[in-house]
Amino acid sequence: MSATRDIVATYRGPRAVMRRLLQAGPREDRALVFLICGCLIVFVAQWPRLAREAYLTGQELNPLLGGALLGWVFMAPLFFYALALVSHWVLRLLKGHNTAYEARMALFWAFLASSPLFLLHGLVAGFIGPGPGLLGVGFVWCAIFLWFWIACLQEAGWGKE
Numbered sequence: 001m002s003a004t005r006d007i008v009a010t011y012r013g014p015r016a017v018m019r020r021l022l023q024a025g026p027r028e029d030r031a032l033v034f035l036i037c038g039c040l041i042v043f044v045a046q047w048p049r050l051a052r053e054a055y056l057t058g059q060e061l062n063p064l065l066g067g068a069l070l071g072w073v074f075m076a077p078l079f080f081y082a083l084a085l086v087s088h089w090v091l092r093l094l095k096g097h098n099t100a101y102e103a104r105m106a107l108f109w110a111f112l113a114s115s116p117l118f119l120l121h122g123l124v125a126g127f128i129g130p131g132p133g134l135l136g137v138g139f140v141w142c143a144i145f146l147w148f149w150i151a152c153l154q155e156a157g158w159g160k161e
Helices: 004-013 014-023 030-058 061-093 100-127 130-158
Strands: none
Touching: 004 014, 004 100, 014 030, 014 100, 014 130, 030 100, 061 100, 100 130
């Protein structure tokens, strides 16, 4: 399946999609592409908010975009790799039977699959601004991301004997 179809299928059943992705075997290139695509989508999602901020404060937009690019495309992947490693260690302590690759795939796929909601978050931040709508969309994104991540970790071996 294509990644966009897998993203839609993840909203119906994240474990089935993760099972299919893991059956393809350990492919570090695929995991990295999922992570970079998710980070790029989140970077693009920042554009409306940054444009609003630049307009309201009188700042130049390009430095704001450059900072977001540095943060999301170059720094965030390092954070996600570290978070995946820590989650792998924690799950191993809890008697999980997953590999470090499976922990990375679970996190990276959950992030990519939930990224369309981050696009909505960016639109709300840019066009409506701070308020209950932005908090609501942010909460929904966090809940969906955690649901995907936990379901993918379960499929990857957390809780299996």
